[in-house]
Amino acid sequence: MRAAVIASHVLAVLVLPILVLGLMNRTRALWTGRRGPPLLQPYFELARLVRKQSVYSVATTAVFRVGPLVVLATALVGGLLTPLFGVATFRFPYDFVVVAYLWGLGRALLMLSALDTASSFEGMGASREATYAALAEPVLFLTLGTLAMATGQTSFAGLLHVAVQTPGDVVVRAMSVAALLVILQVEAARSPVDDPATHLELTMIHEVMILDHSGPELAALHYGSAIKLTSCAALIATLLNPLAPSDGALRYAGANLVLVAVVAVLVGSIESLVARLRLKAVPQLILVAMGAALVSLLAGTWTGGAPG
Amino acid sequence: MILVLIAALALLSGVVLAIALRNNVHRGWASIASQGVASACVLAQAIPMLVRGGEARSVYAWSYPVETVAFQMDALSAFFLAWSLPLTLLGTIYAFGYLRPNFKTRNAGVQFALLNVVSLSFIMIYTFESAMPFLLGWEIAALAAWLLVIWEYRNQKIRFAGFNYLVSTHVGMFFLVAAFMVMYSQTGSMDFLSFATLLHTPSSLRDVTFVLLITSFGLKSAFFPFHTWLPRAHSAAPAHVSALMSGVIHKAGLYGLLRFTLLMGDPEPWMGWYLIGFSTLSAVAGVLYTSAQRDLKRLLGYSSTENVGIAGIGFGVGYLGLCWHQPALIALGFGGGILHLLNHALFKCLLFYAAGAVYTSTHTIDLERLGGLSRKMPWTGGFFLLGGLAISALPPLNGFVSEFLIYSGLFSQAAPAGMERGLLVVVGALLAFVGGVSALSMVRAHGITFLGAPRDPAIHSSGEVKAPMLLPMAVHAVGMVALGLLPVVGLSIVNQPATLFLELQPQAHAVAFMKVADGLWPITQIGVLVVALVLVLAVLRRWLVGRPQPASVGTWGCGYPAVSPRMQYTGTSFSRHFASIFETFLPHRERKKLPETCFPAGTGHLNTHCADAVERRMFEILGNGDKTVARMAKRIPEEPRFSFGIGLVVLVTMIGLLLFGTGSLR
Numbered sequence: 002m003r004a005a006v007i008a009s010h011v012l013a014v015l016v017l018p019i020l021v022l023g024l025m026n027r028t029r030a031l032w033t034g035r036r037g038p039p040l041l042q043p044y045f046e047l048a049r050l051v052r053k054q055s056v057y058s059v060a061t062t063a064v065f066r067v068g069p070l071v072v073l074a075t076a077l078v079g080g081l082l083t084p085l086f087g088v089a090t091f092r093f094p095y096d097f098v099v100v101a102y103l104w105g106l107g108r109a110l111l112m113l114s115a116l117d118t119a120s121s122f123e124g125m126g127a128s129r130e131a132t133y134a135a136l137a138e139p140v141l142f143l144t145l146g147t148l149a150m151a152t153g154q155t156s157f158a159g160l161l162h163v164a165v166q167t168p169g170d171v172v173v174r175a176m177s178v179a180a181l182l183v184i185l186q187v188e189a190a191r192s193p194v195d196d197p198a199t200h201l202e203l204t205m206i207h208e209v210m211i212l213d214h215s216g217p218e219l220a221a222l223h224y225g226s227a228i229k230l231t232s233c234a235a236l237i238a239t240l241l242n243p244l245a246p247s248d249g250a251l252r253y254a255g256a257n258l259v260l261v262a263v264v265a266v267l268v269g270s271i272e273s274l275v276a277r278l279r280l281k282a283v284p285q286l287i288l289v290a291m292g293a294a295l296v297s298l299l300a301g302t303w304t305g306g307a308p309g
Numbered sequence: 310m311i312l313v314l315i316a317a318l319a320l321l322s323g324v325v326l327a328i329a330l331r332n333n334v335h336r337g338w339a340s341i342a343s344q345g346v347a348s349a350c351v352l353a354q355a356i357p358m359l360v361r362g363g364e365a366r367s368v369y370a371w372s373y374p375v376e377t378v379a380f381q382m383d384a385l386s387a388f389f390l391a392w393s394l395p396l397t398l399l400g401t402i403y404a405f406g407y408l409r410p411n412f413k414t415r416n417a418g419v420q421f422a423l424l425n426v427v428s429l430s431f432i433m434i435y436t437f438e439s440a441m442p443f444l445l446g447w448e449i450a451a452l453a454a455w456l457l458v459i460w461e462y463r464n465q466k467i468r469f470a471g472f473n474y475l476v477s478t479h480v481g482m483f484f485l486v487a488a489f490m491v492m493y494s495q496t497g498s499m500d501f502l503s504f505a506t507l508l509h510t511p512s513s514l515r516d517v518t519f520v521l522l523i524t525s526f527g528l529k530s531a532f533f534p535f536h537t538w539l540p541r542a543h544s545a546a547p548a549h550v551s552a553l554m555s556g557v558i559h560k561a562g563l564y565g566l567l568r569f570t571l572l573m574g575d576p577e578p579w580m581g582w583y584l585i586g587f588s589t590l591s592a593v594a595g596v597l598y599t600s601a602q603r604d605l606k607r608l609l610g611y612s613s614t615e616n617v618g619i620a621g622i623g624f625g626v627g628y629l630g631l632c633w634h635q636p637a638l639i640a641l642g643f644g645g646g647i648l649h650l651l652n653h654a655l656f657k658c659l660l661f662y663a664a665g666a667v668y669t670s671t672h673t674i675d676l677e678r679l680g681g682l683s684r685k686m687p688w689t690g691g692f693f694l695l696g697g698l699a700i701s702a703l704p705p706l707n708g709f710v711s712e713f714l715i716y717s718g719l720f721s722q723a724a725p726a727g728m729e730r731g732l733l734v735v736v737g738a739l740l741a742f743v744g745g746v747s748a749l750s751m752v753r754a755h756g757i758t759f760l761g762a763p764r765d766p767a768i769h770s771s772g773e774v775k776a777p778m779l780l781p782m783a784v785h786a787v788g789m790v791a792l793g794l795l796p797v798v799g800l801s802i803v804n805q806p807a808t809l810f811l812e813l814q815p816q817a818h819a820v821a822f823m824k825v826a827d828g829l830w831p832i833t834q835i836g837v838l839v840v841a842l843v844l845v846l847a848v849l850r851r852w853l854v855g856r857p858q859p860a861s862v863g864t865w866g867c868g869y870p871a872v873s874p875r876m877q878y879t880g881t882s883f884s885r886h887f888a889s890i891f892e893t894f895l896p897h898r899e900r901k902k903l904p905e906t907c908f909p910a911g912t913g914h915l916n917t918h919c920a921d922a923v924e925r926r927m928f929e930i931l932g933n934g935d936k937t938v939a940r941m942a943k944r945i946p947e948e949p950r951f952s953f954g955i956g957l958v959v960l961v962t963m964i965g966l967l968l969f970g971t972g973s974l975r
Contacts, residue, residue: 051853052853053854054854054858055854055857055858056858056861056862057857057858057859057860057861057862058860058862058863058864058865059860059861059862059863059864060681060761060762060863060864061860061864062683062684062690062760064683064694064760066857067843067847070843070846070847070850071839071843073842073846074839074842074843074846075839077842078835078838078839078842082835093828093831094717094828095713095716095717095720095828096831098713098716098717098720099704099713099831099832099835101741102702102703102704102709102744103704103835103839105701105703105744105745105748106698106703106704106839108748109698109701109703109748109751109752112752112756113694113752113755113756113760116752116756116757116760116761116878117756117760117761118761118864119680119681119760119761119762119864119874119877120864120865120866120867120872120877121876121877121878122867123864124756124761124877124878124882124883125878125882127752127756127878127883128878128882128883128884128885128886128887129886131748131749131752131753131883131887132749132886132887132890134745134748134749135742135745135746135748135749135887136742136745136890137745138741138742138744138745139738139739139741139742139745140738141741142737142738142740142741143734143735143737143738146719146720146734146737146738147731147734149720149722149734150720150722150726150730150731150734153722155717155720155721155722202867212865212867213864213865216854217850217853217854218850221846280886284890294738298731298734298735299731301731302727302728302730302731
């Protein structure tokens with residue numbers, strides 16, 4: 002049984018990101034009145050990149066070659082620790098701290114490999130990424146810390162299951178969802194923070210950092226970013242899940258998967274309907290998320306922390 | 310204790326030899342050999358204590374005014390001694406390589422002798438348990454550090470930095486003397502154990518003493534806002550001195566804090582909150598300053614302020630654990646804080662050594678002029694990268710382990726529900742902010758210095774530095790990786806010191822500190838998993854595309870054909886976006902003459918600088934405070950100025966009456 006759960010989780014970490022990305026692209030296509038590419042299109046693109054040769058600039062060093070692999074590795078391990086099906090396959094106290102710092106490791110290597118190319122555009126992207134990541138980090142910890150406080154749990158497995166009993170719990174849940182949504186947009190570089198489909202280097206954040214990567218390295222970066230996106234979406238989905246694991250594991254996991262898809266459609270719709278923010282306005286968006294997290298914290302403190 | 314005495318004698322004879330010998334090389338060897346003997350003796354004494362605990366105490370009579378001199382070694386002293394001396398030895402080996410180019414022209418014996426004196430002062434501070442000898446050790450450490458800083462004394466700027474340090478450290482000393490005077494006046498003895506009787510019972514005198522001690526130890530360890538001497542001194546001093554000051558010498562302040570915590574027994578909650586608030590402020594302000602510096606060693610100096618703050622947050626959590634009788638909080642707070650001190654010593658010294666290697670190779674540490682150094686200095690670049698990742702607390706390196714313990718304390722469910730737990734969550738979020746900004750600063754420092762292309766054609770690198778400078782870095786790097794991948798090693802080192810704090814509460818059911826270690830196995834597993842995955846992916850890539858093609862093309866210039874290295878992002882431009890959000894803390898100064906027309910005739914220039922807002926404002930207030938107040942008063946319109954004044958007087962009187970009436974002001 003345990004082996005089957007682990008196998009399905011590993012499989013989900015590997016496959017789900019491609020479907021989530023495909024679903025998002027399909028959503029955007031539908032909003033613009035096109036039929037859109039097939040759901041598996043991201044897979045075909047990754048497969049094409051993997052078969053290609055990499056081209057390295059003369060300015061680069063080993064950091065440029067190792068960076069993408071670290072990004073993918075940390076994203077994979079982070080995916081293993083997040084509750085994709087709502088229940089955590091691997092859990093230990095304070096695993097959320099580890100996941101956040103693993104993402105941090107991947108991000109640091111990504112920024113370093115961008116600086117390694119000696120390109121001013123890539124330096125610009127790294128600078129923006131570093132700034133927004135530093136601002137988003139406290140929001141993530143405030144949200145997860147509040148949830149840990151409200152549920153009396155210390156790992157992803159438990160802290161996302163906020164029992165809704167008092168109005169305070171509703172506020173905690175709603176505000177945490179809002180904050181995590183902004184975190185997703187920042188961490189996974191989606192609009193309105195960043196536009197993955199833009200064509201002008203001057204306005205990019207994530208895409209501009211990987212301008213010089215090619216072949217398998219580029220595939221690793223795209224794949225890693227998709228896994229991070231899916232992990233974030235799974236956090237939101239678990240938080241929204243109305244069922245409890247006691248309602249039957251399969252039903253619960255199914256509901257969670259459906260909610261991941263809903264989050265993907267939601268993020269895709271936001272991307273289609275909302276214009277990209279000016280770079281100066283991104284910190285304000287993060288500030289709004291910080292406000293939401295603070296409200297959630299106050300509500301959690303007000304209710305006095307539930308059991309435990 | 311006899312071993313410690315032998316160590317002290319060895320160090321003293323090293324001092325004599327380093328001054329008396331005729332040749333700089335011999336002087337260096339004398340210092341290294343004597344420190345090696347001393348380190349071995351001290352380790353032989355300290356390691357059994359760290360494994361089994363226990364303590365050794367001996368008291369000697371001394372004539373007036375000292376009366377008695379008490380030596381005491383317990384697990385806490387053993388912990389500090391066990392790494393302070395060996396790390397100083399490594400620093401001396403580094404100094405041997407760093408000062409080598411000056412061996413023909415300068416007498417380096419003084420530096421080596423002073424490094425021995427620093428080691429000696431560690432033995433004094435960490436084993437003396439009487440106020441007078443303790444102060445003596447404290448003062449010796451301060452003076453030795455000052456003399457070490459002004460090695461290039463012909464440079465006026467460096468003399469100024471040294472003087473600044475000397476004054477600051479003595480201001481801290483006044484507070485310490487004041488605290489000792491208060492305690493002496495009550496107990497009539499200079500022995501620390503007798504101080505415990507005063508510190509054990511809550512009284513307003515104890516509160517005052519606590520604040521005096523925190524201020525003094527805060528100044529020693531460069532907490533914000535007492536940090537202003539630090540970046541100056543660290544950028545002026547030779548690299549090994551900056552490394553030892555930041556990583557090892559200034560830990561004495563936090564040792565003092567811990568020692569007096571042990572004497573105090575049960576603190577009050579406000580002390581814990583005070584310590585947490587003070588430390589959080591220090592961590593946040595320190596890390597903000599690291600983000601915009603263009604001098605590599607200044608940047609690292611500010612990061613010391615950040616890291617002592619992080620350790621201080623741990624101690625604060627431990628204090629609260631003592632107040633709330635929560636063994637879990639005591640173990641996580643003090644254990645994490647103490648481990649962070651060791652971790653910080655490991656990676657901070659490494660980073661300073663790497664910065665010194667950059668200076669040796671290129672004769673500059675100005676970020677804006679460097680670039681692409683890891684081609685010329687692959688080892689130094691690699692070590693700096695490791696150190697930078699570790700100081701940003703990224704797994705699988707050692708900084709993450711101690712911060713993880715502190716996070717575990719902050720998010721623990723052991724705190725009383727409600728207000729207290731909420732506040733700790735906020736502190737946790739601020740610690741996460743510190744981590745994020747630290748990653749920004751270190752990516753910037755490493756990326757701008759070692760990656761990309763050289764920014765200034767006038768800078769010539771003489772290549773990788775020699776073995777005496779690389780060896781200490783390698784040892785530090787091994788320590789960092791070992792403590793990061795195997796947290797259980799670090800925890801066994803801090804086991805006995807942390808147990809001392811747990812034992813302060815006999816009524817709390819004794820919790821074995823090492824139980825915490827069980828919770829850390831996943832960190833080992835995840836660290837190994839990440840490393841293994843990276844290797845697997847590298848093999849997979851080789852299998853997919855074969856041998857990598859040699860680099861043949863330039864970086865894509867987005868369609869612009871005339872790309873030059875001068876167009877790269879610089880240190881200032883990298884942090885500009887972030888710094889503009891925190892403009893109040895990070896004032897950006899520019900001196901510039903920009904080309905004016907479309908076809909400018911001459912060349913322009915632009916000089917940027919990130920000033921220290923606290924220092925600037927402090928000097929403004931000290932220097933022309935009256936003018937500043939007058940200027941601010943003028944901003945109030947003429948008409949209501951008088952009424953404002955009356956209103957202020959009334960307000961102060963009312964608050965005073967209120968405080969007296971409710972008895973808050975005793």
